[in-house]
Amino acid sequence: MSEREAYVGQPRPRREDHRLLAGLARYVDDIKVTGALHAAFLRSPHGHARIVSIDVTAALELPGVVTVVTGEDLAEDVTDLTVAPPIEGLRPTSMPVMPVDRVRFQGDLVACVVAADRYVAEEAMERIVVEYAELPAVSDMFAALRDDSVLVDEALGTNLVARRVHRAGDPEARLAAAPRVIEAEFHQQRQTHAPIETRGCIAQWDPGREHLTLVIGSQVPHPLRTQIVRRLGLRDSQVSVSSPDVGGSFGQKIALYREELAICALARRLGRPVRWKEDRMENLLAACHAREQWCRTRAAVDDTGRILGLTLEMVEDFGAYCFYPANYISEVVGIILTAQYGIADYGYEIRVALTNKCGVGPMRAPMAMASWVMEGTLDVIARRLGLDPAEVRRRNMLADQALPYAMPGGETLLDVNCAETMETALDEIGYAAHRPHDDGRYLYGLGLCNVVESTTYGSRFYKNSGIGGSGHEAARIIVEPDGTVSASVGMAAAGQGYETTFAQVVADGVGVRPDDVAVTLGHSDTSPYGMGSRGGRGATAGGGALYLCAAEVRAHLLRLAAHRLGLNATDGLGLRDGRIVWVRAGGSEETGLDVADLARTAYFDPLALPEGMRPGLEFYRTYDPPPMTFSNSTHACRVRIARETGRLEILDYLVVENCGTVINPLVVHGQQAGAVAMGLSGTLLENVVYDQAGRNLSATFADYTIATVADIPAIRIIARATPSSRTPLGLKGMAEGGVMGAIGAVANAVNDALSVVGAQVTCLPLTPMRLHAAIHDGIGRAAQGQEG
Amino acid sequence: MKPAPFSYHRLQTVAELVGLKARLGDAAVILAGGQSLVPMLTLRLSRPEHVIDVNDIVEMDHILPEQDGLRIGALVRHQHVAESAVVATHLPLLRRMAGGIGNYAVRQRGTIGGSLVLADPAAHMPLAALLFDARLVLRSARGVRTAAYRDLYRSPLNCALDAGEVVVSVCFPRQPEAMRAVAEMFHVTAGSFPALICAVRLVADAQGGLAGLTIVVAAGAVRPPVMEGMFDDLRGVRPDAALRGEVVRRVVAHMGGLIGQDAAGRYLLSVLEGRMAMCLAGAAGDTKEGAGA
Secondary structure, three states, X not given: OOOOOOOOOOOOXXXXXXXXXXXXXXXXXXXXXXXXXXXXXXXXXXXXXXXXXXXXXXXXXXXXXXXXXXXXXXXXOOOOEEEOOOOOOEOOEEEOOOOOOEEOOOOOEEEEEEEOOHHHHHHHHOOOEEEEEEOOOOOXXXXXXXXXXXXXXXXXXXXXXXXXXXXXXXXXXXXXXXXXXXXXXXXXXXXXXXXXXXXXXXXXXXXXXXEEEEEEOOXXXXXXXXXXXXXXXXXXXXXXXXXXXXXOOOOOOOOOOHHHHHHHHHHHHHOOOEEEEOOHHHHHHHHOEEOOEEEEEEEEEOOOOOEEEEEEXXXXXXXXOOOOOOOHHHHHHHHHOOOOEOOOOEEEEEEEEOOOOOOEOOOOOOOOHHHHHHHHHHHHHHHHHOOOHHHHHHHHEOOHHHOOEEOOOXXXXXXXXXXXXXXXXXXXXXXXXXXXXXXXXXXEEEEEEEEEEEEEEOHHHHHHHOOOOOOOEEEEEEEOOOOOEEEEEOOOOOOOOXXXXXXXXXXXXXXXXXXXXXXXXXXXXXXXXXXXOOOOOHHHHHHHHHHHHHHHHHHHHHHHHHHHOOOOOOOOEEEEOOEXXXXXXXXXXXXXXXXXXXXXXXXXXXXXXXXXXOOOOEEEEEEOOOOEEEEEEEEEEEEEEEOOOOOEEEEEEEEEEEOEOOOOHHHHHHHHHHHHHHHHHHHHOOOOOEOOOOOEOOOOOOOOOOOOHHXXXXXXXXXXXXXXXXXXXXXXXXXXXXXXXXXXXXXHHHHHHHHHHOOOOOEOOOOHHHHHHHHHOOOOOOOOOOEO | OOOOOOEEEEOOOHHHHHHHHHHHHHHEEEEOOOOOHHHHHHOOXXXXXXXXXXXXXXXXXXXXXXXXXXXXXOOOEHHHHHHOHHHHHHOHHHHHHHHOOOOHHHHHHOEHHHHHHHOOOOOHHHHHHHHOOOEEEEXXXXXXXXXXXXXXXXXXOEEOOOOOOEEEEEEEEOOXXXXXXXXXXXXOOOOOOOOEEEEEEEEEXXXXXXXXXXXXXXXXXXXXXXXXXXXXXXXOOOOOHHHHHHHHHHHHHHHHHHHOOOHHHHHHHHHHHHHHHHHHHHHOOOHHHHOOO
């Protein structure tokens, strides 16, 4: 065991699991607050309507009702949310905490009842009389972009909330001059995060200290606090955000939503604690949706399948309100689309539409579609030219010596081994022996999806892309007087295993045992201000900041130890499992000192410290990761589709992944399998459906179908990791690539199988009915791969 | 998602239940496993004044082999049916169908009586009761009567009990030696309601010809039809591939008239065609054809 990295890499069981599995975790609803009032929101039954009047008299008369407020009432207490970063092509948007005169989607807020309990609140809600004047709704993003469309946000004068164009080289010229132009289309359906724990919060206002405490399951306690103080006209010091255990987030718990803000405002107004728990129907109707995107690629190719130029057209449905800059999600698809393929001439045009549907946000792998679109395009090229799909990939893939490579989307690709993961996957899946075929009962196909996963975004990325924001993270480590190491970052856990992995990183950085490291997360008062949990940044940004901070702790402790041992320098001293040792060739020798001894000195005997060393042992360190770190992987699967039912079976599924240094293989495996499962569920089943009037037809789990463990096949995961050259410990990050790869691998396998009967599918989800239609009715036949 | 206010009653005996039901009439609903009622209450689709919780009435929780068939108490959980050795002996198909309901947690709560009274058109238990021509034992302040489930199940979500009646048990008639019953359940995801169930009950005569054929199909949102008389002309014929093909044609044509020919309807009919053939092969003892079941 080397002195460093003794614990990083070990498959240590997750320390948080005991409380999570034994029912000892504390989620928002487990936290009792004496005297708390319960809120419930009255929501619009219409997709689009003008609010003519709201009569709350009868609701207020119900015993137990404390107050009923409308958008007009709350407007005095809360400023509007304006999303207007200086991004070319992005129109600024603004929204109040609750709509005042118009509702824009089914589930939009109309009024809030605060009562003694939720039962009374819901009873009161039924007594509110709202007169609506229904307006025509637009629930289709393509219709929304037509000139004659109904306007979702009249202040904008258009539904085109963002249009972004990027060009590297001259793709149009390449398309015009190319021997062949091959077009492919991809349509991903609207989905939602469906965390086990829905949204919810408890707000308490302390009128004496003029201080707000918000308990909320959040991925980003500090950025959330910033939002709250801005909207409520408070100062940072007046708000504490505490995120307890969180039952899943997947991107749904980043934004400050209107409901939570209203609860804060009501707690302040009433001077009493107010709590709100979203029910499942509210969560499916009105929390946050994701992924509804359409893409068309046009590839200029030669007869060998080499891509000479590529353009991407993309349309995204952003729903009725912008909680994020509207280019934020689709832009990343544009930036990383070309992945590990050498395409110099590339351009994208992205259009983002507002519609009368729930607003959208990032969902685990917001850029998930990129891999399917790129890899699906390569498959279409191969089919059109009668070439082997793997060979077409090889012909376009960057050679290892071409790295680092300036991607045409603007980022720099490096530290990836895409050829190695693909060749390994081809061997493991039995690619050489595979031919799509039909045995009369089933169609058989094999799908490949190479993934380049953008994991950690540094501040430079945000600056370069014009998306705005910071990508740094902050760590704080305190060596307590008894020698315990308390570590914290600005991230909030929702099941990722942070407490285990961060303890391993800190243990190695300082030179103590993981069991001596306490990891505390999720409280804005006790954690340093960080950017929180999103994307795949946990390991690199959070782990990286902690590791760098821990190295400072170690250096400080060794200086103190040297002084205690009467030495002038720390040469030859080491810290191992909390003990100060002499590092010798082939072993170490005890000095008799340990971290607890040093801590006692630092806190209780400051005069024994070396000259210039201040008492106490608290350390703070920030870290800004590289603009973008990349993990890479290849997903491969074999499927069969029953001719009779259209049902898809996954016969073999494997991932060959390079996610850099692995802190804890158990945790990484869990994340990889979970991401693939989420990707499969989205590819095969999940679907948020609206009718033309903007009514949501999928607001219960009977209608919004999610795969269960019984629907997910065994997933083989094969590691081919290489460390990052630019981050502490060689960390890269992971946990989203599985979603990206699953979509592409399964969709490509399905189209491989369907090629036997001359059919193709371009729309998700790949339900039995859709596949059955493709096989028997020729729907989608020849729709893919037209030569332009 | 909180129910509208109601009064809650928790009873210990059938006698108490019948008395209270007589007093409260339609203002009261019965809470057994709650797998359908509780969501209906919380969605406020059901707004009863009274909810009568029958989960303590142990006298309705029994599975008894009787002279003329199998009696199952209304409070018997689906999981109990799925694990019951008695059911396995007398009606193996019923056991298999119970095991196909929802998931373990649902099966541990949902009851046979609740399922039959709810009469969800996609559910397993109503289909089994239709197939085997089960009779419900109904009690009210007026006394006890039995009635064929086929007569009570009028339309989806409409099991026509008389005022003040409660189901105390269900009787599945004893089946002849030469009876084979096979069902195919088509689920899109594990644990969801099946998109399609088709079930066949075939009785052979001494020469191996058809003595009786009953087919019930749950598909679309219609009350599962019991198809029996439409096969009368086939009596005595051996259920070979040709005959089975004819039966499949009749069933698909009949269902086509009921569930419509839109994209979803056409899909279901297409799946039905294959599943039906599989079921019939299984029921006819043609293991080669039925192997994929």
